Amino acid sequence: xxxxxxxxGLWESSRMMLPQHKEAYIxxxxxxxxxxxxxxxxxxxxxxxxxIAESMLFRKKVTLVLFGEFDNLExxxxxxxxxxxxxxxxxxxxxxxVWINMNNMIDAMFY
Numbered sequence: 106x107x108x109x110x111x112x113x114g115l116w117e118s119s120r121m122m123l124p125q126h127k128e129a130y131i132x133x134x135x136x137x138x139x140x141x142x143x144x145x146x147x148x149x150x151x152x153x154x155x156x157i158a159e160s161m162l163f164r165k166k167v168t169l170v171l172f173g174e175f176d177n178l179e180x181x182x183x184x185x186x187x188x189x190x191x192x193x194x195x196x197x198x199x200x201x202x203v204w205i206n207m208n209n210m211i212d213a214m215f216y
Contacts, residue, residue, distance in 0.1 A: 139174050143211055156213040157194060160184040166216035169196065171209045180205065181216055 145153070160167040161184040171178040180203060186195040192207040 135175075140172070140177075142172055145211065153210055153213045156215065157184050157187065160215075161187060167196075168214050168216050169194075169205060169210055170212035171205065172211050177211065 156167060159165060164183055166181060166183055168179055168181045171180065180196055180198070182196040182198040182203070184194055185197045185202070188194070194205045194207060196203045196205055
């Protein structure tokens with residue numbers, strides 16, 4: 106028998122991988138790590154809105170946890186404006202402002 110067919114030799118002799126296959130494999134591995142969006146019940150949603158409203162009224166610092174496909178993002182600041190129609194919150198972080206979509210929030214807590 107030839108050496109190619111001994112001890113996994115067939116696979117050892119065909120190690121070439123096409124770039125398309127490599128990209129597809131990397132994309133597949135990334136998709137396996139994706140987080141699924143948690144569904145918040147009515148009580149949890151009400152708690153989040155209460156924390157946001159209290160932060161705006163009393164200028165309390167709040168930490169908002171935003172959903173991300175791979176990692177969740179935490180932002181800390183003071184809520185300065187709530188846009189009910191657009192469902193956005195303006196969070197002041199020092200001299201900067203960040204607009205946050207309320208649909209992306211999964212948790213909130215006072216800093």
